[in-house]
Amino acid sequence: GIQVEQSPPDLILQEGANSTLRCNFSDSVNNLQWFHQNPWGQLINLFYIPSGTKQNGRLSATTVATERYSLLYISSSQTTDSGVYFCAVVMDSSYKLIFGSGTRLLVRP
């Protein structure tokens, strides 16, 4: 089956720093989403980005489908950015999301 790998697994930042999270996938995909899971466990949709680039405030994402990777950029990080960031892909018409293992981010004040 499709493999989804995220890096780095853990990341510690000082408030105000920038970061890049990476998601590699092993096959062509119909969907790629980035989520933020907050400390209470809720999954928040960040981006639906099967290809191209999108920006939302301090966050932006780029997916290069032909090279099978996606990047999530966080600029001027804040303590509220802490949590786990997941990428997830849909490979086929089943619509089933396959999740990566996540990047655990801690932003220190």
Add this chain to the structure above:
Amino acid sequence: SAVISQKPSRDICQRGTSLTIQCQVDSQVTMMFWYRQQPGQSLTLIATANQGSEATYESGFVIDKFPISRPNLTFSTLTVSNMSPEDSSIYLCSVRGVSYEQYFGPGTRLTVT
């Protein structure tokens, strides 16, 4: 995007008992999904629930352990049966929106003692 609610938000249950988790959506949706997130782990799909048909289970999950109902286009339930401490997890439902995008409920945090 869809607004999804789950009940209960959390529960502590004894070994051997069962818990039914409800998922309610504010609009009609064809496809609903149930995921499990074990402590410190990523999310794993349990089953896909389409209205009017039997749920489709992923490898490693069986109907006797995780029976699912989908009585209409806005509601579904997942039951965790004969629970053991290994069932302690966050259980999340999701729905498919436009195209392939999915939206998740707030989750049910289950602890089995």
